Amino acid sequence: MRFSVIAISCAVAAATELRGSTVELPAIQDESASLISMNEAAVVFVGMCFMYALRGLGSPETATKGNMAGVIGMLVAIIFACFDPRFTHHSGVLAIICFVIAAVCGLWLSSKATMIVMPQMVAGFHASVGFAAVMVAYARYFDAQEMMNAGHLVETMIGIFFGAMTLTGSIVACGKLQGVIRSKALLLPFRHWINAGICLASILLTVWLCMVGKGTTTGMWIIIATTIICLYLGWALVMSIGGADMPVVVSMLNSYSGWTTVACGFMLSNTILIIAGSLIGSSGAILSYIMCKGMNRSFTSVILGGFGVEEGHTVEVTGTVTETNIDEVAEKMINGKSVIIVPGYGMAVARCQQTVAGIADCLRTHGVKVQFAIHPVAGRLPGHMNVLLAEANVPYDIVKEMDEVNPEFPSTDVSLVIGANDIVNPMAVEDLSSPIGGMPVLEVWKAKICVVMKRSMATGYSGIENPLFYKENTRMLFGNAHEKTQELLAALQGLAKEKKVTTADNASTPLLAEEKKPEPEKVKEYPPALKTIGVLDETMNSDETRVAIAPNVVSKFRDMGFAFVMERNCGEKASFPDRYYAVEGCKLVDTAEEVYKAADVIIKINTLTDQDFANLRRGQVVITYLWPAFNPELLKTLAAKGVTAMSVDAVPRITRAQKLDTLSSMANMGGYKAIIEAFHLLPRFAKPLTTAAGSVPAANVFIIGAGVAGLSAIGTARSIGALVTANDTRSVVKEQVESMGAKFAEVPYKEEGAGSGGYAKEMSEGFHKAQMQLYSQEVKKADVVVTTAQIPGKPAPLLITKEMVRSMRPGSVIVDLAAQQGGNCELTQKDKTFLDPESGVTIIGQTNLARFMPAQASELFSANMRFLFDQMKGAAGVDEALAQPDDVIGPIRCTYQGQVTWKPAARPAPPPAPKAPAAPKNDAPVAAEKKPQTAFSKWLNFFLVFVVVGACCAGIGASRSVALVDQMMSFVMAVIVGYFLVWGVDHALHTPLMSETNAISGIIVVGAMQQLSACGAFAQICAILGTFAAGFNIFGGFWITKRMLAMFHR
Structure with a gap:
């Protein structure tokens, strides 16, 4: 990169000297055919270099070559900019000075920056591009010798619009990421209307400027006013966005910087600016789309800056939190076969990636399969976690993306979550009506043991409670991630030494090592049984295949003080033979009558039969599907018999009751x-399918x-x-x-x-x-x-x-x-x-x-029943829970002590009346009025797109400018190419992608260099500032990209 500084400076000086005799010629003198053709060839070459720069990021192995291609393309673009007729000897001197200062500043800052501040660095580089664009537009407009028609004025205003918005938006984003500006969204009243008004005002001001023309006092104030309101717009858009959405914001600002470069390209009639800007704009837009999918956001809302708050109901999560300690975690990890580590932003804040890499290395050395699971939006930037792990020398082939690693969690012994919250929140898949419902998450709770390392039980950026912390297989390890990871690494290293010593001792005496003395099985002790649950064979003379209680939950019921009496063969069709129940301590009897006689509680998976009514006795509790809304007489019969009946189909639709909702499980x-x-x-x-036959x-x-x-x-x-x-x-x-x-x-x-x-x-x-x-x-x-x-x-x-x-x-x-x-x-x-x-x-x-999947259906129903009795505080609390039911048990209890206690749920509100006063008259017309839109909506949209595109093409054709038509073609093709290139970028390289495109957006320096010979002190100052800002972006962007890519290795 230091070579690039010298090369650019020498190239600028040499090009200026080679053109010595042309410095005095008018700027509009015709170029020779050779120079014109070479310039066009340079445009093609530079465009191909930038395309390969993006293509190279498809793999860590080719990414470094891609970055070098970007550097070469930028160098060629700057060299050929020196042959522009407007570039004088004086311009060359100014350009060299700007490049040297920009190189020193950019290289120094990007060399000192740590990977933890990458998001702030990227946002800062975005700001420099926005500033450069505004300065180029100002230099062009205030150049006294520059002639500008209406089309040029429109392009200038577009450049100011995107440039000013990118400038302040990036500064605010950088401040939020750094913590100097509050992370919480600033939701101003009527903000959407204000933002829309600013956009409309910008259009009206552009029209006004075209009417008054260049060189007038009114035009100057229009330019200034547009800049001010666009600066405000950038501030308002990003301030209204919370810290959780920063990955999307930064990638969207990256897209804005590209469109800014495109606007400058049209303004200066520079094809290479148009191509480079199109590549960057489409890159940022697609990356934003990927981030939106990963965060369950609306892409349209992102563009409009309206996603500060998501709608959804707030959820209270309750349960028991199980804490753990370092020794227990270390023992489970080193004795497991597979471990998946999930890094979150908490790891970045604690700066413990090196220690985490040491943990992975220690486990891998002792035969444990270790993988890292990366969520697309983990951290503050797309691919942020990948860069931090690469910095810690974690091989990239064990760093897996979400879709790749999620299927492996069920077979994983330990999942270790470090400083992550929303990206591992099960509510995203378990409660689709929550604010994060539908968001793709890492399914860490499916591992045998999930260890969550966090400072506290605080929520993530979304403000949503995390049920993961209360799950039965979750262990909470509270504390500072930096300290806890160091303690965990030390404990693992200690256990590894002990393991190695044991292995060495066994190796010296192979006969003893092979001999394994059987250890006596530990018989688990249960509390005395206070109540007995009866389970019937419901498959006899029936198509039913399920059983109400599966063997895997029996021990959990016994821990709650229950005993079991089971009818023989009740689980045979569900692949649960009697021996499974016998091992768990269940009493097996031959007939249903014996079950009813011995049981205090009967659990059935089907509704009651005549035989069941004959066997039920007063005071007994029966739990099954009763469908009370359809069977009021059934409830009266049960009440008259003195039976306490609970209907599992009447579970209330509240969050606390979700875990015992059998309808949802079966549905x-x-x-x-x-x-x-x-x-x-x-x-x-x-x-x-595509086959040889078609x-x-x-x-x-x-x-x-x-x-x-x-x-x-x-x-x-x-x-x-x-x-x-x-x-x-x-x-x-x-x-x-x-x-x-x-x-x-x-x-x-x-x-x-x-x-x-x-x-x-x-x-x-x-x-x-x-x-x-x-x-x-x-x-x-x-x-x-x-x-x-x-x-x-x-x-x-x-x-x-x-x-x-x-x-x-x-x-x-x-x-x-x-x-x-x-x-x-x-x-x-x-x-x-x-x-x-x-x-x-x-x-x-x-x-x-569900009967066609009897084993799983039975296990799910059994789990729901376990949670039901857990809600009633076990066997000791059943009587009290039935006598004084809470908001969960109350709706389920249908009869109690001879009375029907079930009450219908509150009926839904009646259908709202149509808005017009005469309801009967308006019902049909409303539907009929909407009918044509439904039938022709696709064709209508199709034709609307054609009309808009056709109108744009007609407008370009009316300009009578063949050059403008060629530039528009370059723009369209570059956007399409950029779209396909970005989809091929490796997810792990999303952060380098943003820094690479940031550096490429510095191509706007070509436009600034053209304005260094502008007439007027103010115009020249703007050109100098623009050249410096763009140069700073080029040197800093390419160098930080090189640093990041050098960290990725197998």
Whole structure:
């Protein structure tokens, strides 16, 4: 890089001397054909260098070459800028001075900067590009000899708009990252209207400037006013964004700096500025899009700066926190087979990456498989954690991205989370209505043991409580990460020495080493049993395959003071033979009568039968599905018998009750199995295929209802390659559906369908008509239809008519998951799968799809039951919990001491009246008015794009400038090339990508160099400042990129 300083200075001086005789010639003198062709060739060469610079970042192995290509391209661009007719001997002297000072400052700062301050450095470089752009625009406008038409004035204003906005936005971002400006979002009242007003004012000022022209006092004040309001706009946009969103902000500012360079390129008629700026702009935009996906943000909101606060309900998480200590963690890690370490921003703040690398090295030395799991937005910059680990010499082949490592957590012995919170929050997948619902996260809780190293229980940037801290397999290690990682490394090294000594001793006496003396099994002691739970064989003379209690939870129940009496063979069909229960200490009996006689509590997975009624006795507790809204007489019978009945289908829809919600557990499995069964019967491929005989399109799946079952079905269908469309009356689920890769089919009628408790409510007649019109269109196109729509306490709504079924292609499949409540399809037959003879469509009406996965279904139901009794404080607390039920147990308890205690949940609010006063008259017209938009929306958007593009092209053609048309073509092609190049960049190299594009954006120095010979002191000062700022960005950006890339190794 020091060579580059000398090379640029010498090149500028030599080029100036070579042109000695041309210095006195007018600036508009024609260039020779040779010089023109060489200049065009240089543009092609520089563009290819910058493209390879981005392409090289596709792998750490080629990234260094890519950075060198960027340096070479920049050097060539600066050399050929010296042959511009406007570049004089005086300009050369000024340029050399600017480059030397900029090189000293840029190289010194980038050499001293640590990797922890990379986000601040990148934001600072963005600011220098924005400042340079504003200075170039000022130098051009205030150059007395420069003639500017309306087109040039528009380009100047665009350059000022993006440059000023990038300048202040980057300064604010840098301040927030450094901590000198508050991280919390500043939400000014009417901020969106103010920002929109500023954009409108900028347009009006641009029009006014074109009217008054250049060189007037009014024009000068217009330029100044535009700069001021755009500086404010940049400040306002970033101040309204919280610290959690800084990765997106920084990458978006990177995009803005690229568009700034493009604007300067058009203003100066410089093709290389246009190409470089387009590459940078598309790079930053795509990187922002990737970050938005990783943070569950709206890309459109990012562009508009309106994502300071996300909507969603606040959640209170309660439970027991299990703390651990260094010795226990070290022992589990070194004795495990696989460990995954998840670094977060807390590791960066504590600056303990070197110690963490030592932990990984120690474990790997002793045969433990160690991997690092990196979330796309971990830290304050895309790829921030990768750079820190590379600085600590962690081999990049053990650093895995989220999608690559998530499937490995279930087989991992220990997951170690260091200073991370939101990126490992299970609420993102367990509660899709939370503010972070749908955000991709690292599923660390699926490991056998999850150790979380944090200072406290404080929330992350999102402000959302983290249920991970309360999970049964989570261990909290509180303290400063720097100190705790050092203690953990010391403990691991101590255990490693002991292990090595033991191994050496055994090696000296191989016979003794091979001989293993059996250790007596430790018999676990349980507290005395206070109550007995009875489990029946529900598979006898039935299609049922599940069992109410699986063996894996028996010990947990016994810890709570319960004993078990089980009917023999109750778990056989679920692959749980009697010996599994015997080992856990369960008493096995031959008949159901014996179970009822010995048990205090009966747990069933199916509703009660006549035999059950005959065996139940007064004072006994029975827990099963009762569907109290549909079976009031059943409750009266149970109350008269003196039985305490609890209905597991009446679990309230509150956060504290989620873990004992059997409906959600079974619905999740039902949604998955619905897709599997449908494609088992569908005579075609799910995913698209290209074969020698031609291409096969993907199957179309239409899912009605986006609750737990619907979302599960969406995920399963997308995972096998199908195209999925979904609909729900609740508008709040639209983002959840789209975040899973499905298309949301919206009913063209304004009415909200969210009822109480998160369920859907009954809709108005007008909505139902519009809904049926939509469904008739979607069902006709679908190969598979899955319906899940249900309303609590009422029969399932009829949504698929027989006419719709018979409009489907023969061979199509309908799975009706609402068959238990009557079904959403008119032709559904409960618990039957049949082929409709008229349409050739197969209709699955099975009410219990979970029974096809008996082992997992039984384990999930058992876990829900364990949490139910945990809520009641175990066997000792059952009586008190039933006598004085809380907000969880109260809705579940249906009968108690001879009384029916169940009360219907509060009914959803009635459908809102249409906005116009005459409701009957307005219902139909509203739906009819929206109908054409639904039918032609795609074509309308298609034609609108063509009209806008055509209008732009016509405007360019009207300028009668062939050069402008050529520049526009360069712009379009560079944006397309940049788009494809950035998608190929390795995720680990996102931070170097930003610093590389930052350095390339310094190409704006070419425009500043052209203005060094401007007429007027103010214009020259602006050109000098612009040259210095761009040069500072070039030297600092390329050098810091080189430093980062040198750290990556296998």
